Amino acid sequence: MLIRYRGQEGMLAWAFHRISGVAIWVFVIFHIVDIFLSGANPSAYDTVLQIYASPIGRIGETLLGAALLYHALNGLRIIVMDFWPVFTRYHRQLWYLNWALFMIVGLPVAFVILKPIFAV
């Protein structure tokens, strides 16, 4: 599973969903610990947030946002097909619709997050 290729968009949609889900899991662990620091050790929290604001941090946030947006859109696609099975016939089209929405929403957000890297 996940490595053996079994067919085009359906499998890629599933594999990306799984990979993005696990990636978000990892981030949630870090994020709950870092927000906990805002109370337990405020100066340590401020230091961690400077990492978020750094160029590498911003690239990481952009990737996180991409994982989150993909997982959210594909999750809706799964729900639609679960409750209205007629849509399983159009699972490919729904996946491309997801990518269109992903670009329309994601690119402007990525621009806002990454812009400070280039602003001197």
Next chain:
Amino acid sequence: MTQRYSQSGSPRPTRRGAERTVWYLMRLTGLALFVLSLSHFLILHVLYDPKDQTAAFIANVRWSSLFWRANDWLFVIVVLVHAILGIRIVVGDYLKGAVRMAVMMAFYLLGLVLFAFGTIVIVTLPKPTG
């Protein structure tokens, strides 16, 4: 017959029981997270920039009202439920028997610890000063 990529993930179950409840809970929390997680990301990465988010910002701005503390507490609960149920499907695809059980116990414990951390900071972070 549609292709199945996952052995432990499944189409809509018809038989009553815990697995069906879990299946619906996964979708229900997923829908809630569509709103909760994307709004969270937009607020804290687009409306505000991480460079301004000091511990004082969290106490005085972000969590200045009971509404946002309650919102984020609901968020952490729903995220952890969805994450635990999701990892349960992933673990079930790769591990079996006692190993699967042990790994899931570790994740349940991790989920409880994260819930405790999140709850403690939301409840105890001082209210705005001045």
